[in-house]
Amino acid sequence: MPNPKLVLASASPARRRLLQIAGIEAVVCPSDFDESQVNIDNAAELVKTLAQRKAETVAPQFADALLLGCDSVLAIAGEIHGKPADAEEAIARWQMMRGKVGDLYTGHALIDQQQGKTLVRSQVTRVYFANVSDRQIEAYVASSEPLKCAGCFALEGKGGLFVEKIEGCHSNVIGLSMPLLRQMLGELGYDVTDFWQISEIK
Numbered sequence: 001m002p003n004p005k006l007v008l009a010s011a012s013p014a015r016r017r018l019l020q021i022a023g024i025e026a027v028v029c030p031s032d033f034d035e036s037q038v039n040i041d042n043a044a045e046l047v048k049t050l051a052q053r054k055a056e057t058v059a060p061q062f063a064d065a066l067l068l069g070c071d072s073v074l075a076i077a078g079e080i081h082g083k084p085a086d087a088e089e090a091i092a093r094w095q096m097m098r099g100k101v102g103d104l105y106t107g108h109a110l111i112d113q114q115q116g117k118t119l120v121r122s123q124v125t126r127v128y129f130a131n132v133s134d135r136q137i138e139a140y141v142a143s144s145e146p147l148k149c150a151g152c153f154a155l156e157g158k159g160g161l162f163v164e165k166i167e168g169c170h171s172n173v174i175g176l177s178m179p180l181l182r183q184m185l186g187e188l189g190y191d192v193t194d195f196w197q198i199s200e201i202k
């Protein structure tokens with residue numbers, strides 16, 4: 001049985017890029033799942049549920065495919081945050097986050113429609129934020145980068161200047177834990193190298 005087609009049920013350019021640079025061929029089909037339908041106050045359970053719902057929403061369009069859904073949030077100071085609504089919220093978020101430690105959770109759902117199996121896992125990475133100045137916060141938010149990110153920063157972008165260190169998986173912060181994806185594919189009986197684009201192998 002040939003490997004199933006991998007479908008990324010996400011609009012996230014960061015997730016798409018992570019798969020692309022790892023040479024993993026995927027069809028991209030964002031879900032239109034309304035995340036506000038889900039109200040769970042545990043970060044790990046929230047991201048697992050949302051990741052699964054996103055993958056399930058797209059699955060009917062791709063018979064026999066392998067659907068990958070993801071969701072990321074930042075848990076900090078007792079609250080769970082997704083993407084900031086606007087620049088004002090992003091500024092307030094950074095004024096709260098600076099100098100603190102937060103946990104970036106990403107949920108991963110893999111639905112294997114050939115085998116009729118679903119795996120859902122979450123991964124957490126601890127993030128230590130720098131004690132940035134108001135001027136740095138305003139300049140960073142004005143760049144618009146943080147507005148596209150749960151956690152209000154892009155680790156591999158300008159936001160990396162304002163993260164002192166992380167403890168745990170780097171790609172998990174960006175939105176898709178690549179080692180966890182390898183493990184989950186393995187649990188389903190696949191080798192991640194089998195998903196390398198043919199052009200990568202030559």
Ligand SMILES: Nc1nc2c(ncn2[C@H]2C[C@H](O)[C@@H](COP(=O)(O)OP(=O)(O)OP(=O)(O)O)O2)c(=O)[nH]1
Binds near residue numbers: 010012071148154156
């Ligand atoms: N480039 C980058 N993006 C990040 C980072 N941290 C979080 N993000 C992005 C990845 C996701 O696009 C977004 C998390 O929001 P969601 O999990 O709801 O995904 P999003 O709404 O973007 O797309 P989706 O719901 O999957 O269609 O934040 C980072 O360090 N770097």
